[in-house]
């Protein structure tokens with residue numbers, strides 16, 4: 001199962017304490033207590049592995065190392081090690097303590113979440129003309145500690161949407177090495193699946209039904225995985241009695257979820273065309289034309305049809321490369 005949301009506690013390391021100590025060398029008596037080391041900080045780093053949040057699942061607290069105590073002879077304590085947590089690109093870190101959000105967009109992007117505490121000063125720092133034997137030192141400073149909700153909003157390029165059983169998973173499997181479960185019943189897909197088609201990431205999401213926005217079927221929360229794709233592939237099955245109604249039902253749910261979904265570039269596919277006869281197919285194409293939409297015919301058993309989908313994807317990939 002793909003973990004796409006997790007709340008963890010992030011604790012940077014506290015600073016090391018300064019110490020009180022005096023030089024043991026008789027010629028150079030005086031304070032020589034070192035300062036504490038800096039506490040380690042906690043960073044997030046963006047990685048391409050979309051399952052990266054899975055490995056955080058069994059741990060609740062993520063701690064960086066504390067700074068070490070100051071030492072004798074003016075030696076400062078060692079700094080604590082930083083901790084770097086791997087998160088998939090497209091993860092938003094919601095800091096529940098400070099109520100601020102940050103999104104990790106680039107692979108390799110390093111983001112400071114919680115800063116380590118400064119080391120306390122040793123007694124060497126409290127010396128003065130009248131303080132030749134200062135007994136004062138400073139404790140290490142506390143570190144930042146936050147509760148953080150990590151939420152993965154995948155940045156796929158193309159989202160596959162439609163009613164259940166229209167062939168979304170079959171298509172992603174045909175085009176990519178995704179291994180999305182396919183079966184002849186509704187709601188086969190329970191979790192979003194990604195597939196990589198050259199430079200593009202395709203997202204297969206569970207089927208939507210009328211009323212999904214009010215919780216029917218599997219609901220619409222999965223739409224967040226295609227919320228930021230630039231393109232939608234909308235599949236309507238040629239097996240359907242009323243493809244226009246199917247189309248409208250999905251559009252309605254999209255709009256209810258987020259108006260912006262309706263402005264995305266959408267390609268319409270009439271899928272499973274091999275399951276109907278020519279006459280019926282023509283009728284359905286004409287019906288869809290009334291929506292001012294031209295449907296691309298699709299059957300996973302027709303190499304030419306798959307070729308047309310690939311052409312569309314190639315054009316999308318070219319566009320992407322031009323604009324990025």
Ligand SMILES: Nc1nc2c(ncn2[C@@H]2O[C@H](COP(=O)(O)OP(=O)(O)OP(=O)(O)O)[C@@H](O)[C@H]2O)c(=O)[nH]1
Nearest residue numbers: 164165166167168169170183184187188189207300
């Ligand atoms: N004949 C034919 N069958 C297809 C085609 N595409 C998909 N199917 C079949 O239709 C059924 C449903 O396919 P899926 O790919 O699981 O459909 P889905 O849209 O992902 O369904 P959900 O995950 O439930 O939303 C399976 O039995 C597929 O083998 C097609 O082009 N032609």
Ligand SMILES: [Mg+2]
Nearest residue numbers: 168169188189
């Ligand atoms: Mg499916």
